[in-house]
Amino acid sequence: MRFKKLSALFVTVAFILSSFATSAFAAPTKPAPSATVVVDGNPIKISGEQPFVDKGTSFVPLKPLFNELHIALQWNNSAKTLTGIKGDLTIALKIGSTTANVNGNAVQLTAAPRIVNGTTFVPLRFVGEATGYAVGWSQSTNTITLTSKVPQAEASKGFMWKVQNNGNTVYLVGSIHVADKAMYPLRKEYEEAFKAADYLALEVDLTQVDQATANSLITKYGVYTDGTTLKDHISADLYKQVTAILKSRNIKENALDTYKPWVVSQIFSTFQTSDEGYDPSLGIDQYFLNNAIQTKKPIIGLETYEQQIQMFASFSDGLQESQLNETIAEYNNPSTDESGIDQLTEMWKEGDENTLSALAQQISSNEEYYKAMLADRNAGMAEKVTGFLNSPDKKTYFVVVGALHMLGQDGVVTKLRAGGFTVENY
DSSP, X not given: OOHHHHGGGTOTHHHHHHHHHHHHHSSOSSOOSOXXXXXXXXXXXXXXSOOEEETTEEEEEHHHHHHHTTOEEEEETTTTEEEEEETTEEEEEETTOSEEEETTEEEEOSSOOEEETTEEEEEHHHHHHHTTEEEEEETTTTEEEEEEOOOOSSOBOOEEEEEEETTEEEEEEEEOSSBOGGGOSBOHHHHHHHHHOSEEEEEEOGGGOOHHHHHHHHHHXXXXXXXXXXXXXXXXXXXXXXXXXXXXXXXXXXXXXXXXXXXXHHHHHHHHHHHXXXXXXXXXXXXXXXXXHHHTOOEEEXXXXXXXXXXXXXXXXXXXXXXXHHHHHHHHOGGGOTTOHHHHHHHHHXXXXXXXXXXXXXXXXXXXXXXXXXXXXXXXXXXXXXXXXXXXXXXXXXXXXXXXXXSXXXXXXHHHHHTTOOEEEO
């Protein structure tokens, strides 16, 4: 079983843990050595101040990057704002601000543009992806690559079902929480169903969770308070592997000593998915959350962030150590991960229900993990969806939860069908 990658299909907690990891542990307090930037196989020639990686974000001098990508630059020195124009694309950034703008739509950045020794630096991933490039990063060679994407032949199929009862309609969408832009566009049926819905229901309503609250909950449930540390709870060899990963990322080797194995496992997971070019902010649930905020559609949380944190914290010491061991194995040998994020993404794009059902069955091999992650939570989700369907209000609900919650012997779709509802593939 692959704990780490499969979590992209059934737990929202990774989204905020990604921000937690980035802000607290992602990189050294000073910029890493100069990085090489390669666009479609050709290194960018940069004189003067060089690109660097800081706190997990790659920064590149503005002018040579825009020149290489053929982006026309407009700079307002007094307002410290810059605008890039390429065809029908307009991107706008402001020095010191983590909010950018793409064709009039606000986009949250992982880090703000900055001026270093008189040179303006911009976050490379944002600029690259906004202009249609796939962005990759090789830690071993300190190289950032931008590769032109082949236009997607057709929209992603994904997983969606429709249920109707008592004048109410529920659209069930199986999400992948950590994604990339290759998963878009979605089928028109998604957009139409979302537009018709009176409510958006998610695992967790992230509009109700700020980073400070999330961090305090991680500290409350994920930090040792009995005087012990991480190395008292895992094998000496596993602890050695933890410190080796931290050292490789220029992080203090004891930086995670106070944290429980489940937190360390999740942090390492966010490091790897980020290194591989995947981002929680591009997840399917986040996509519809952004749309709901923009259209002022009411949002319902099926669970709370604290409930998800408590679930991880309830895992036995043995399960936590096993999770961490597997996460590190995947981190060190990503090519051997048969349920890697690339494979999960392809499964979602193709709407492959057979593989999705098989993955749910695979998780059932670990009774403790399966019960907490799927069986118990699926029962709660199915109960709430049943409430929507039996409501006298005659409303439409667009429900987006991790795809692994949907199928299998305890899946939400399975439970609804067993309860007498007709659930159609949509």
